[in-house]
Amino acid sequence: MTTTAAATTETTTEPKTMTGAQLVLEALVDQGVDTIFGYPGGAVLPIYDALYQQNRIKHVLVRHEQAAVHAAEGYARSTGKVGVVLVTSGPGATNAVTGLVDALMDSIPLVCLTGQVPTHLIGNDAFQEADTTGITRPATKHNYLVKDVAQLARTVHEAFFVARNGRPGPVVVDLPKDVQFASGPYYGPELCRPKSYKPQTEPDHAAIERAIDLMAKAERPIFYTGGGVINSGPRAAEMLTELVRATGFPCTNTLMGLGAFPASDKQFLGMLGMHGTYEANLAMHGCDVMICIGARFDDRVTGKTSEFSPNSKKIHVDIDASSINKNIRVDLPIVGDAGRAIELLLAAWKKRAPKPKLDAWWKQIEFWRARDCLRYATTKDVIKPQYALERLRAAIQGRDDVIISTEVGQHQMWAAQFLPFDKPNRWLTSGGLGTMGYGLPAAIGAQIGNPGALCIDVAGEASILMNIQEMSTAVQYRLPVKVFILNNQWMGMVRQWQQLLHGERYSQSYSEALPDFVKLADAFGGVGMRVDAADDLDRVIAEMIAADKPCIVDVTVDPNENCFPMIPGGHAHNEMLLGPEDHKSQDPSAREEGMVLV
Amino acid sequence: MTFLSNEPIERHTFAVLVDNEPGVLARVIGLFSGRGYNIESLTVAEVDPVKQLSRITLVSSGTRMVIDQIKVQLDRLVPIHTVLDLTDGGAFVERELALVKVLGTGEHRVEALRIAGVFRARVIDSTTESFVFELTGSSQKLDAFIDIMRPLGLAELSRTGAAAISRGTATI
Structure with a gap:
């Protein structure tokens, strides 16, 4: 051409x-x-x-x-x-x-x-x-x-x-x-294509067959899927769900991939990676066949690469050939569109109809799941951020029209852990770059594109100040976006790392001189509410959802809560910290090694 | 990626066909600096004025994983048509051109001219106190010639970097 x-x-x-x-x-x-x-x-x-x-x-x-x-x-x-x-x-x-x-x-x-x-x-x-x-x-x-x-x-x-x-x-x-x-x-769009850009979308069919060979013989398989499935369109997510159910394999999603497989499904292990679930990370570590679709073995997912899933055959489907073998060597690379690859895998699986024996694997996974890794200690005195999100979850459960965005930090990880994502295109978060200030404008964009939807930005008090001026935009266009601030008065993730890795020296991470978010919302022409007591959460969340204006809810949460589970920098999937006690027993020299990593 | 440090370093020559448009070279160089790949040499010139294509010959070294990444990373740049790893693709020939200025009189001058004859370098400029030699060959041959010229009054050097093409009937 x-x-x-x-x-x-x-x-x-x-x-x-x-x-x-x-x-x-x-x-x-x-x-x-x-x-x-x-x-x-x-x-x-x-x-x-x-x-x-x-x-x-x-x-x-x-x-x-x-x-x-x-x-x-x-x-x-x-x-x-x-x-x-x-x-x-x-x-x-x-x-x-x-x-x-x-x-x-x-x-x-x-x-x-x-x-x-x-x-x-x-x-x-x-x-x-x-x-x-x-x-x-x-x-x-x-x-x-x-x-x-x-x-x-x-x-x-x-x-x-x-x-x-x-x-x-x-x-x-x-x-x-x-x-x-x-x-x-x-000139119209018909003939205006770049001369040299021809991405490969059709996967190699022979490779698909080889993937099915591996999957059929697997004893401890896992699907690990990412944002590529979402990018491929809603049909890709539907077919992924069908494929996972047809195989009976467990499935974990990356941060960007949440919603591609229903979080409410029994075969879903939750998110994986640095703040992923115990069962997802240990299943990744212990699997014998890994089917990665539209994810890129990012360092937040792999942890220490030399000890990443050491005994598995890895299948990697990606539309970008440069994502394959970049961080982790895989055994079976498949370049192509995620949705198309899933479609071919599903057809080939159905045709051969293998019946892998997975009882022992699921028994092991249930054992890990029984650790209940997301549990947290509740107290009467303070609102735990996880509890605030559980109440938000209760309020939106079952609704099909909820779009959640986040800023970046602890609240983002908690939102990924605690909110239910059963469908694609309803979860907007800055995964790769980790941009504080992403959530409010993203919620505005989502509300413009989905006028009837309930668009909620789960935020931290530090992140929200990075693009707070967009409240004006929301007011101008009468967008009823909700900002749900988990206010712990700290740049929580920075404080967490300083606590765990820098000798509790909290350098510049305290949110000093915070504005009154209720008055701030009011000044912009929106609605502001504050929650100081756990008992008020349900009422305020209901009012927030009902509000027909841009709305900020400032939830005062436990300033000392840390986000667990956590794979500290430089550690492998099987070296997770499940809570504060785990950290105290950690080898200090290993901690120093992890410090140099981000 | 410290865990790869034991892997051997390989030297590879790539032939890259690109649209001859502003910024394309910056894209290639930016890719290398941004991802920490090393460039040993890079040459570029238009090869097809009708289709407006330029050819870049690029020599780099790295572990196998890095070499493979270089190929696919180049390949996904929009104005790049074809990336060929000549080192992987079988036999190819690689040549470089050097212009070498040597200053001197007397014995050194005579010896420089004699060595140039041995290497089949051409004299393309001369004064009573200087020569400019033109030499084409493998980079190693150029290195050898330059090393000999050093004590004989080597004053200035201009090298093009390698240009390469596959042997036989195959084309890019």
């Missing part, structure tokens, strides 16, 4: 001519976009002017460009569509960078349009100039600088193709202001 779009379409009909700004909007509409998140500025004024004169695309005005990207991520993750961002040059683009890297790490499809100074000023250190393509090159899946209006439509379409195909990710299109003013031809 070396024929350019321009050359091919010329022979059919004469393309319509319009300004660069109009070309951009026309391309967005043709890509099925009806909502974009952005913030205006000098270098994108022509596009904002074109937006003003149309009604096909709704623009959501955020209060900070980072939040525009997170909102687009929340929108994309909860709807399955490509999220679109529009920001200006210079600071607009640099503010977006954190969100772009976040989307890159978590494989979220985004197209981010950035304004740029006019082409003749590029390189002159002009006002609000930044080398956007240079800065975002390692922050995106791909980026473009459009210097010729004739290439504009093709480039925007290509950006969408790259963002959503293969392993999804963010794509930046940098648009100099003179290109937005210039007139050029419009």
Whole structure:
């Protein structure tokens, strides 16, 4: 495919001519976009002017460009569509960078349009100039600088193709202001594909058969699945559920993969990894066949790689060949789309109908499960954060329209452990980059994409302050997002590590001078509530859910609670700490080794 | 990745076909610096003006796992068409060009010219006190020539890095 779009379409009909700004909007509409998140500025004024004169695309005005990207991520993750961002040059683009890297790490499809100074000023250190393509090159899946209006439509379409195909990710299109003013031809999306980008989606069928060979003979198998299944679409999650049930194997999900398999299912072992369940991590450690689908053996999942699941044959399905054999050597790599691979595995399994004997394995797993690793000590005096989430869980249980986002830290891990995710696209969290401030804008994006849904940001008092300005956005668009703050007055995860690994020297981790969140919500035009007593939780949660405005609930929780289970840095899956007592008995030299890891 | 430290280090030559567009080289180099891979040499030039393709020849070294990662990481960059690990792909030829400036008079000058003849280097510039030699060959041959020239008045050196192509009828 070396024929350019321009050359091919010329022979059919004469393309319509319009300004660069109009070309951009026309391309967005043709890509099925009806909502974009952005913030205006000098270098994108022509596009904002074109937006003003149309009604096909709704623009959501955020209060900070980072939040525009997170909102687009929340929108994309909860709807399955490509999220679109529009920001200006210079600071607009640099503010977006954190969100772009976040989307890159978590494989979220985004197209981010950035304004740029006019082409003749590029390189002159002009006002609000930044080398956007240079800065975002390692922050995106791909980026473009459009210097010729004739290439504009093709480039925007290509950006969408790259963002959503293969392993999804963010794509930046940098648009100099003179290109937005210039007139050029419009080409539709049909022929605008990159010449060289052809991701492999169809798995090797022979490899699928070999996978079934391994699975059929397995005595201690486990499914370990991740965000790739979610990215492949809701059908992939349904088929995964069918496959897991057909095989009778246990299944664990990564943080990004929660919801791909119903958490309420008996075969679900919970999340795995650093704060995963005892049964999931020990099953990973002790399995003889591991079927990894759409996950990437991240260090938060594997712990110490040299001791990771030492006696298993590993099957790895991933659409990104570079995810395979990056951290952990696998025995059977399968490059392809997760959903397609699951479909083939399911068909092949049904055809052969093996009956592996798994009774002993399940007996072992039930033994681990009986440790009840998520249990915590309740007291009358303080609200345990886990208890607050259990009450939230009780309030949303059974509802199909709940979308949970989180910030980053202890509350995020507790939310992953305690909230029920039975379906995909209802769990929005910053897994790879771990971006504090992600949750509120992500909830806003999710609420925009799912107007009737109950969108709750489970937050910490430190994280929420990183993008608290987005309360304004929520109020402006009458979005009834809920912010459920587990307020322990500490950067809890930092404090936990300082306690466990740094001799209880709590350097800069105390949340000093906190605002009054109730008044803050009120000042923004939302609703604020505080909970100091466990008995009030149910009532306040009910009021929060009923509120038709943006709502902040500030729950005062135990400031000393730590998040367990925990695999300390540099340790293997079978070296989990289940509670504070475990930590006291830990070998101090092993602790020092773990300190250098993040 | 300390647990891999016992694995042997391999040297591999890659041929990479890319769209000749701004930023593509920065993408490749950024990938190497960002992921901590090492570049021993890198050469690039347009090879197909009609399709606007450039070819990068890249020499790197690392453990087997790193070498395999380099290939797939390059392969997923959008403007990259083909990545070929020539070292894995069987027989290939690899050549590098060096321009070597040697200053001197008298015996050293005569000896430099004699050695250049032995290595089949060409004299492409000369004054009464200097030569510029042009030498093509394997990187090891260039190293050997340069080592000999050092005591004979080696003053300046320009090397291209390796260009490589597979032997036989196979093409990229």
